[in-house]
Amino acid sequence: MNDRAGDVLEHIDAEACRRFQVAAELAGQKWTAAVLLSLARGAGRFTEVRHTVSGISDRMLSARLRDLERQGLVVRQVTPSVPVQIRYELSESGWQLIRALAPLVDWGQRWMQDDPAADAR
Amino acid sequence: MNDRAGDVLEHIDAEACRRFQVAAELAGQKWTAAVLLSLARGAGRFTEVRHTVSGISDRMLSARLRDLERQGLVVRQVTPSVPVQIRYELSESGWQLIRALAPLVDWGQRWMQDDPAADAR
DNA sequence: CTGGATCCCTATCGATACTG
DNA sequence: CAGTATCGATAGGGATCCAG
Numbered sequence: 001m002n003d004r005a006g007d008v009l010e011h012i013d014a015e016a017c018r019r020f021q022v023a024a025e026l027a028g029q030k031w032t033a034a035v036l037l038s039l040a041r042g043a044g045r046f047t048e049v050r051h052t053v054s055g056i057s058d059r060m061l062s063a064r065l066r067d068l069e070r071q072g073l074v075v076r077q078v079t080p081s082v083p084v085q086i087r088y089e090l091s092e093s094g095w096q097l098i099r100a101l102a103p104l105v106d107w108g109q110r111w112m113q114d115d116p117a118a119d120a121r
Numbered sequence: 122m123n124d125r126a127g128d129v130l131e132h133i134d135a136e137a138c139r140r141f142q143v144a145a146e147l148a149g150q151k152w153t154a155a156v157l158l159s160l161a162r163g164a165g166r167f168t169e170v171r172h173t174v175s176g177i178s179d180r181m182l183s184a185r186l187r188d189l190e191r192q193g194l195v196v197r198q199v200t201p202s203v204p205v206q207i208r209y210e211l212s213e214s215g216w217q218l219i220r221a222l223a224p225l226v227d228w229g230q231r232w233m234q235d236d237p238a239a240d241a242r
Numbered sequence: 243c244t245g246g247a248t249c250c251c252t253a254t255c256g257a258t259a260c261t262g
Numbered sequence: 263c264a265g266t267a268t269c270g271a272t273a274g275g276g277a278t279c280c281a282g
Binding site: 260 | 266269270275279281282
């Protein structure tokens with residue numbers, strides 16, 4: 001612990017904290033991270049994502065994709081062929097979110113204790 | 122979108138994703154961010170935290186502090202006076218978490234849309 | 243002051259079945 | 263293929279009261 005966190009804290013006022021809260025809840029919601037990562041790695045079709053995110057149900061995937069689309073993190077493109085093709089991809093903000101999340105992953109590697117309760121999830 | 126996220130993704134294997142998931146759930150849990158921030162800003166006593174985190178109940182604050190302590194993010198110190206004084210402070214990993222969260226805060230400032238559902242929370 | 247214990251309600255999630 | 267509808271289980275969280 002060499003430096004204080006003052007340089008960090010000065011950016012974090014109440015409003016920032018609120019926004020952070022929402023962002024963290026979004027990212028922390030079950031399956032969201034996995035779906036985001038799946039898309040980042042190239043999955044585009046509903047079925048592709050479902051297949052790369054093992055264990056997710058149609059219902060949850062559908063819900064998460066809708067949430068992500070609503071927040072503008074994911075773009076849903078419909079190609080009017082027969083049958084219609086749906087493709088999801090990360091938006092700019094989606095990519096940026098993944099980048100913003102990277103330090104958190106590093107933190108996890110370094111500091112996180114194994115959580116017994118995690119097995120239940 | 123100048124750069125791809127390949128440099129980010131190569132750090133994110135399945136294990137990292139799992140850790141990330143747990144970290145995100147931890148940070149995304151209701152009140153956790155606010156409590157962390159409160160401590161970072163100098164609150165130490167139970168009542169101080171409760172006062173700076175408006176709207177939190179005793180029960181929740183107690184629960185979150187226990188979680189955080191269990192995860193090693195917060196250290197609980199008991200001073201045996203009459204009455205006993207309890208003081209919470211961030212551990213090293215707690216401070217590092219706050220630093221790791223900073224990019225997410227920035228992301229929120231930059232990209233996050235106002236979420237109507239946030240009002241309900 | 244610092245919580246623990248209890249009650250209860252709601253949101254969330256999984257499973258299953260069904261549709262354009 | 264790409265979802266939606268419905269049901270039931272369960273865990274999270276608020277309110278309130280109580281205790282060391």
